[in-house]
Amino acid sequence: MAPPSSRRSGFSKKQQYSVFTGYLLATLGAVVGLALLTISLWQPSAFQPLRGAASDAASPVGEATATVRAGGNNTWDTITAYWNAGGQNAQLRREVEIARIRLAEAEAVEAENRRLKALLGLTDEEEVDAIAATRLIGSSSSSARRFAYIGVGSSDNVAIGMPVHSERGVIGRVLETARGSSRVLLLTDSESVLPVRRASDQTVAFAEGRGDGLLRIRLINLGLNPLEIGDVFVTSGAGGYYRPGVAVAVLSEITSDGGIARLIAEPSATNYVVVEPIYEPLAVEASGVSARDELTQEELND
């Protein structure tokens, strides 16, 4: 079928002008879009209030879908659990035995730790109080960026930069806050960099998102690559955002300058996430100083 030719203006001056105006407005729109795009790439937080209001408005439905999603995951897990119950039972029994031994060892190490810390005069760090517990209510699933939305915002004392954890490990950190919702930069985003160390020793590295769900582990000290497949990486606490010792990723492939790792805490498999305070606010503040030329006299006096 030929389309209705509403753009064919014929001899009507009015029609001709309205067609022309349409083209003009569309071109102007594209130019305005380009300008806005440049601004938001240059100053990513420029349109934060606008986006925040939008995500606040959409978050109630997100809560509902999060509940449904959690239910769906559980059903699927139940079915698969029935499927391989027998083999799993035997395997779990073996694992529990090993775990008991490891637990005893860990208790010994903990006792020794306490003794050594007492010797050094260090106080035990108290458990950090979480700022808020919430659900992941959505994500930017059609974009190349990996953002998630959580159902708490500045009215729950959530601030930019706070780490977001699930019960398994790190999910990401808060990038923007609105009144009742916040945007989280997930670890898998290609702009996310997280300082990590190998759980078994002090090999430090950066875990960078690749944009396809895997993390690239880049060793800081180059030389012989000491990594092995199956190594677990935890946060090192460098940079001051994340508290040290939270699980991040498991190495699955070795490259020349580090390796490729898989996430331990997959956001889509978690029900609840916890927003924690920034581990060392002073360190974060200090790292921001380099953006300016030098400290003022008052800051030096502090």
Added chain:
Amino acid sequence: MIDRLSTPNQRRAYGSGGINRVTSPWRAKSVPYITILLASLLPIWMLADVMPLAPPIGFLVFLGWRIMRPGLLPLWIGVPLGAFDDLFSGQPFGSGILLWSLTMIALEAIEARFPWRGFWQDWFTAGLAIVLYITAAMVVSGASLTVHLALAAIPQIIVGIMLYPLLARMIAWFDRFRLSRSRRVG
């Protein structure tokens, strides 16, 4: 001609009812925009942590309405609809405004060049638009461009292209709903 509601032809085609029913102007004018806005909202409720999984459904529905009902959406409509999509898509604000406006202009040019089209050609046009849109959106998203990022977008592109015929049927259904004779006169 979309402007004139309930021509004699439409009176036969769009639903039974009595002879005292006409198309509701509110419904006829609002349905395309409501479906596009809702489709823009849809992907944020899906949780994709590893790679872009959902195709840009808002853009697909927008494309579908534009291709199946030429002349219904004004030429400048890419600006407000694209801006709404930007608020939720996770793209930097302005990318939707730019890309949706360019899509409107490009489709206008294609329509002027090929006035007689069939479904296969429409699908081809839509597929091309989806590939270009997803690639362009990836470039302007602010992510560092790597091979891995490009590979991760391939499933999304394929799903988007395969989804078009389905969405076209849905839009056709919405179009019948839009023009159905629901308003009682007299």
